[in-house]
Amino acid sequence: MRRPRVVGLVVLGVAVLVAGLPLLRGPIELPVTQHHLLHAALLVGAALAGVLCGRRDALRRASPAWIVLAMIAPILAMLLMWPSAYSFFEQHPAGHAFEHVGIVACGFLAGFAGERFAAGVGWATGGSAVLMALLAAFGFGVAPPTAVPIAAVAEPSLQPGASGRRNTGASSPAQPSHGAMIYATNCAVCHGTAGEGVSGPSLKDERTRKNLRQTIEWIENPAPPMPKFYPAVLTAADVRAVATYVQTL
């Protein structure tokens, strides 16, 4: 019983030392994904230490509080990974190290409390903490990749007789149109920066399915899950501008 505990304490010590690295290196500029992955590595050590230290006599009845702690600890670790642009903790080496120690403590608690609750459960709850950090690396604080810069597309003419078809942007390449700006801020997150579709459907060649009037009507009265932006967020002129832009995709 004592040996695993000693190994666990050694692993915990190593994790705490690694957590303190920012103190040596000063402010660290890392992409969010890599940062989360490093947190996941810290959590592997911490959770393993927790499991090894938490082993108990299987015949004794455990307090229900252990399982609650084991489930809440990974959530607290996630909160400490808050990927804010202006995070105080991230910008100060001491704060950063403190944040890491918090993450290690949560990982340890997840494994320890789970194992205290019942043998084997610590692996699941510690694993849950690690899995959360791994998953977080691919989207928590990570913006979707951009495909085509919106500045490359300008609004087509609405004059009668103008084609209203694909606009190469040759006329005013530097200035994104009002419609393109609205698209980028409100629509791109679901439909993709170039209309290629993300969680929402692709808008490529939408003009072959809906003309300008129908596009405007749809934006004004969409069917869920598409949110309704008009009139609370977008004015009638905004809707027209963005519908016009969509016609160029």
Added chain:
Amino acid sequence: MKPLSVTLPAIGLRVMWTYIATGLAIFLLMLLVGISMRGSQAGWWTIEPGTFYSLLSLHGIGMLTAMVVAGLGTLWYLVSRETGLDARVAYLAYAFFVAGVACVIVSIVPGHYGALWSMLYPLPFTGTYWPTWATGAWLVGTALVMLGFMIWCGQILGALLARYGGLGGVLAVDYVLHNRAFAKLDHEPPPPQIFAAAITAIDGLIAGTAGLTVGVALIVRWLDPTVAIDPLWAKNLTYLFGHTFANLTMYMAVAGIYVGLPICTRRAYHTSVPLVLAWWGTLLFVIIAYFHHLYMDFVQAESLKLVGELASFLAAIPVVVITVYGAVLLVHRSGMRWTLGSMFLFTGLIGWVVGGAAAVLDSTIPFNVDLHNTLWVPAHFHTYLLEGVVLFTLGWVFVNLEQRAGASSGALIRWLAGLGVFGGGALFVLGFYIAGAAGVPRRYAVEPPPGPYLAGIATVGAILVLVGLLVVAYEALRLARLPRSEVAP
């Protein structure tokens, strides 16, 4: 492996009835919400679209939570018959469920949250008509429900690991791989219902982790709008949790078949190698089948779509085929009497098979192109939920009540209940199927033709379900009030 100790039956039953009664009460309330929506789609009355989406959000999360709570109660009791379980943990998980449901209700009733139970990012945040606190209350509420679920999963996993000597024992690995040696040693594999409990606990922990990852990310985004979230990532994790959570309701309720039908037929439902293999398939594939929700997402890798298609087949087909085959063999020439309990359990199998077949069809990519986001989707899941999970739950409830009272229901009651719940339910889902095949989109407050006409027929079916359920509730109370009997019904 001998049990360390076994929970007192009275304690196990008390936990089970607390969970089942809560689940069925929420179910009845959500049924009224469902009828109000379907009637409005039929044009019988008008629900303003904003309110419709709030009700749809409530109905979706409420129904699934109701069925999960009822299923977890049944499984808790069944596991407690095999090994010692601490009832305090069950009540703690229950408290998390209740707190979560309370937050969700607050977000809907005064808050008018309406971004649906799938809460796909960025819907809860962008262009909304409800205050931001309502989004927060919803997110916290769903996180509490997930936490309650994970606490339950943690307790059951721990108990099963101790009882069967580790994961290999729980999953009957030796029984499958070294069958002869296993038999020679006179070892027994876990009974079938334990696979339902184990798969719920293991997949529940994985799915819950994914759900809480995206849930916490959304709560952070709610508190700090500068935090970026990748919508495709959020969609993957949301469906990993949501699809698994909804599917597990079926795998939980199936335990009622494994234990309930043997009571009715006086024959045992044994664990067999094909049954264990089928459950292994479910264990592995149910958590990756969700990729079928992303067939239309152009940016999702094509290979993942194929994985989703294959996993959808492998998660569902083997376990349905083997369970139904086993159940039919059990009933065949058993001289079983048709009571409400056996009737619901058996008709539930029909709902499971039909709903499962419709789901498999929808998860086949060439069909999905036409059926995606049409009413075919609610058609298949209402079939396996209303005509499968709900019937299994009712069957299990009645098998217990009949056994306890040593009495069963008269033919008139059986006909009324059967016609109402099963017949009305069939009419109700038929409306969804035909509309879906005709291309009527799902989640429209006001549907294009022929939606409203079919919604009218479906509403009649839903009202019949309600009437049938009232008969069922009356009969359940009557049986529950009868004195306990030692004589079998």
